[in-house]
Amino acid sequence: xxxxxxxxxxxxxILCAFATPALADVSVNDSHSKSLAQALVSSLIFAAVxxxxxxxxxxxxxKATPRIDIQKELRNHNVAVAIVxxxxxxxxxxxxxxxxx
Numbered sequence: 001x002x003x004x005x006x007x008x009x010x011x012x013x014i015l016c017a018f019a020t021p022a023l024a025d026v027s028v029n030d031s032h033s034k035s036l037a038q039a040l041v042s043s044l045i046f047a048a049v050x051x052x053x054x055x056x057x058x059x060x061x062x063k064a065t066p067r068i069d070i071q072k073e074l075r076n077h078n079v080a081v082a083i084v085x086x087x088x089x090x091x092x093x094x095x096x097x098x099x100x101x
Contacts, residue, residue: 046100049096050093050096050097050100053092053096054089054092054093054096057088057089057091057092058085058088058089061085061088068081070085
């Protein structure tokens with residue numbers, strides 16, 4: 001588990017290093033992107049933040065249900081666990097999409 005947190009810390013620092021110059025160029029009054037490259041960079045940043053949020057939501061869901069081994073149940077083709085885990089992923093994705101807009 002320690003290696004996952006190490007990889008996450010490295011990925012987050014790289015993301016912040018690229019996000020700061022890309023988003024610092026946007027003026028407060030102009031909320032529209034000035035170029036296609038800036039729009040692509042912003043989209044990639046928001047996609048990465050969304051994926052990290054969904055990952056942490058699944059980790060929190062896994063920790064909140066200690067009596068159920070989600071990975072084992074998914075390997076055993078437990079449809080109920082798959083539906084609930086999918087609902088968690090979709091719910092967090094809707095929240096992240098609404099916050100980005």
